[in-house]
Amino acid sequence: MLQLKQIHKVFNEGTPxxxxxxxxxxxxxxxxxxxxxxxxxxxxxxxxMNLISGKMIPDLGEVIIDGxxxxxxxxxxxxxxxxxxxxxxxxxxxxxxxIEENLAIAFSRTASRGLKKGVTKTRRTFFQEKLEFxxxxxxxxxxxxxxxxSGGERQALSLLxxxxxxxKILLLDEHTAALDxxxxxxITALTKEIVKTYQLTTLMVTHNMxxxxxxxxxxxxxxxxxxxxxxxxxxxxxxxxxxxxxEFQRIRGEKMSTDKAVLI
Amino acid sequence: MPTAIFGSIEAGAIYALMALGVYxxxxxLDFPDLTVDGSFVTGAAVSAVLIVGGTDPFAATLIAxxxxxxxxxxxxxxxxxxxxxxLLSGILMMIxxxxxxxxxxxxxxxxxxxxxxxxxxxxxxWQSLGLDEALQALLxxxxxxxxxxxxxxxxxxxxxxxxxxxDLFLTTDIGLAIRATxxxxxxxxxxxxxxxxxxxxxxxxxxxxVAFSGAxxxxxxxxxDVGMGxxxxxxxxxxxxxxxxxxxxxxxVRATLAVIGGAILxxxxxxxxxxxxxxxxxxxxxxTALIVVFALVIPKILEKQRERQRKxxxxxxxxxxxGEQLAAIKTxx
Numbered sequence: 001m002l003q004l005k006q007i008h009k010v011f012n013e014g015t016p017x018x019x020x021x022x023x024x025x026x027x028x029x030x031x032x033x034x035x036x037x038x039x040x041x042x043x044x045x046x047x048x049m050n051l052i053s054g055k056m057i058p059d060l061g062e063v064i065i066d067g068x069x070x071x072x073x074x075x076x077x078x079x080x081x082x083x084x085x086x087x088x089x090x091x092x093x094x095x096x097x098x099i100e101e102n103l104a105i106a107f108s109r110t111a112s113r114g115l116k117k118g119v120t121k122t123r124r125t126f127f128q129e130k131l132e133f134x135x136x137x138x139x140x141x142x143x144x145x146x147x148x149x150s151g152g153e154r155q156a157l158s159l160l161x162x163x164x165x166x167x168k169i170l171l172l173d174e175h176t177a178a179l180d181x182x183x184x185x186x187i188t189a190l191t192k193e194i195v196k197t198y199q200l201t202t203l204m205v206t207h208n209m210x211x212x213x214x215x216x217x218x219x220x221x222x223x224x225x226x227x228x229x230x231x232x233x234x235x236x237x238x239x240x241x242x243x244x245x246x247e248f249q250r251i252r253g254e255k256m257s258t259d260k261a262v263l264i
Numbered sequence: 265m266p267t268a269i270f271g272s273i274e275a276g277a278i279y280a281l282m283a284l285g286v287y288x289x290x291x292x293l294d295f296p297d298l299t300v301d302g303s304f305v306t307g308a309a310v311s312a313v314l315i316v317g318g319t320d321p322f323a324a325t326l327i328a329x330x331x332x333x334x335x336x337x338x339x340x341x342x343x344x345x346x347x348x349x350x351l352l353s354g355i356l357m358m359i360x361x362x363x364x365x366x367x368x369x370x371x372x373x374x375x376x377x378x379x380x381x382x383x384x385x386x387x388x389x390w391q392s393l394g395l396d397e398a399l400q401a402l403l404x405x406x407x408x409x410x411x412x413x414x415x416x417x418x419x420x421x422x423x424x425x426x427x428x429x430x431d432l433f434l435t436t437d438i439g440l441a442i443r444a445t446x447x448x449x450x451x452x453x454x455x456x457x458x459x460x461x462x463x464x465x466x467x468x469x470x471x472x473x474v475a476f477s478g479a480x481x482x483x484x485x486x487x488x489d490v491g492m493g494x495x496x497x498x499x500x501x502x503x504x505x506x507x508x509x510x511x512x513x514x515x516x517v518r519a520t521l522a523v524i525g526g527a528i529l530x531x532x533x534x535x536x537x538x539x540x541x542x543x544x545x546x547x548x549x550x551x552t553a554l555i556v557v558f559a560l561v562i563p564k565i566l567e568k569q570r571e572r573q574r575k576x577x578x579x580x581x582x583x584x585x586x587g588e589q590l591a592a593i594k595t596x597x
Binding site: 053074075076077078079080082083084086090091092093094095096097101102104105106108109110113114115116117118119161162 | 433435436437438439440441443444447448450451452453454455456457458459
């Protein structure tokens with residue numbers, strides 16, 4: 001479903017700040033795969049996400065989604081295939097617009113937009129049905145401005161908006177990192193449920209190792225722009241946070257600095 | 265005075281179209297578009313030259329609207345594809361349009377007084393309905409008799425129709441996407457919207473309205489002048505801000521109505537200000553700038569004061585509740 005072939009990306013090329021953000025990155029996700037990505041700051045996780053979403057274009061290599069080469073396809077066109085949830089709960093929704101208007105925008109992700117009414121009666125019923133899934137009571141507040149919602153509610157809405165049109169790929173970029181623990185747990189549970197319901201091919205970046213172990217069927221670890229460790233479904237089941245840290249030390253010959261990654 | 269107020273409302277209704285255009289760029293797209301100063305004159309120039317050349321005034325006005333749309337699209341292109349800062353793209357377009365407008369008119373002023381215009385046609389149409397007599401009779405007590413009510417009423421209806429069309433447009437799929445572009449660009453791009461195209465389109469529509477207003481103002485005043493657009497963006501902003509402050513902006517339906525109200529109110533304020541002995545017509549721009557400054561600053565000061573009072577009340581209330589608890593503990597022991 002998602003394939004990355006020999007991706008290279010360099011920042012600030014030819015300056016003293018030159019940085020190899022991604023080096024020979026290879027990735028292959030089968031339909032329904034849910035892969036978690038861990039790694040310290042600067043490991044290239046965000047660059048990886050940006051290359052898949054089309055926000056950045058690789059210097060070398062190919063991005064293939066659903067059998068199509070989308071390496072040079074523009075971000076907004078590629079978005080038809082990709083659902084995204086950002087780290088910042090404010091980033092995934094339009095605060096000055098109502099809940100139903102936001103949902104209508106998300107609903108049109110896979111279609112071309114015309115002069116038809118955005119929020120119709122049928123769509124509204126559909127939105128209500130989907131909102132009930134979140135158990136936050138948002139289905140009764142369709143007319144409320146999204147800016148009035150709490151961070152957790154906004155992130156839950158973002159998650160719903162990114163997924164209810166069943167994208168080919170779901171990209172989650174540390175989408176629980178900016179929330180308090182209780183809210184983060186709620187969003188994690190919702191993520192699990194939604195990905196399972198729609199059988200979404202998912203790539204989730206996280207700082208939280210425990211979360212990376214709890215969610216998904218595959219796991220990769222990145223460091224300094226390279227993929228350094230992979231675990232498949234069986235291997236992942238026997239992994240613990242301690243084992244992951246040991247693995248990192250064995251491969252890199254140095255301890256993963258604890259301030260760079262949340263261990264629990 | 266009644267004549268002056270009557271005139272202000274008439275002009276205000278025509279300028280309301282320009283204000284609605286500014287509302288689209290400034291509030292919906294969050295793009296302070298200075299093209300307005302130029303595209304307003306473009307509308308006036310195109311319609312005036314065509315009317316003098318013998319084109320039907322309605323067709324001439326329509327072509328003026330299209331010219332305004334094109335001007336807005338170019339500003340949008342400069343910003344999105346040329347990656348030029350919003351303010352600078354607008355300024356560049358405004359300056360470029362000054363020369364273009366001069367070229368269109370061939371001279372700095374084109375008089376329309378002897379021509380058949382949209383205004384004369386509408387007046388004739390209105391008078392054929394014979395409604396003026398009835399209205400005159402109704403208001404004869406005040407001793408105020410305007411030439412015709414036609415322009416006032418028809419222009420108000422026109423502004424209202426445009427407002428309703430904008431309201432409806434902004435609830436369509438494209439309209440929602442345009443609003444989201446001005447509200448959260450990252451978000452709307454992740455939902456497969458081409459923000460560049462939406463911005464270009466939004467600025468085109470905005471300037472189409474501005475040019476529409478310019479074309480009608482030229483026909484209303486009886487001339488098109490290359491300098492008639494100077495400070496137009498500030499007048500537009502003043503109308504939007506005054507309108508929103510007085511009539512509210514909770515929903516779009518309300519905000520667009522407020523903008524029309526603001527445009528009319530602005531004209532009334534200016535007329536009233538000019539009646540002050542020591543003010544001259546040339547002071548109008550200064551007055552406008554001051555109105556915008558006050559309209560921007562005063563709500564913030566008021567909000568701060570209200571916030572402070574709210575906090576004070578909360579502290580007092582907490583202290584009071586705390587005191588009660590203390591008292592309760594005392595009686596317990």
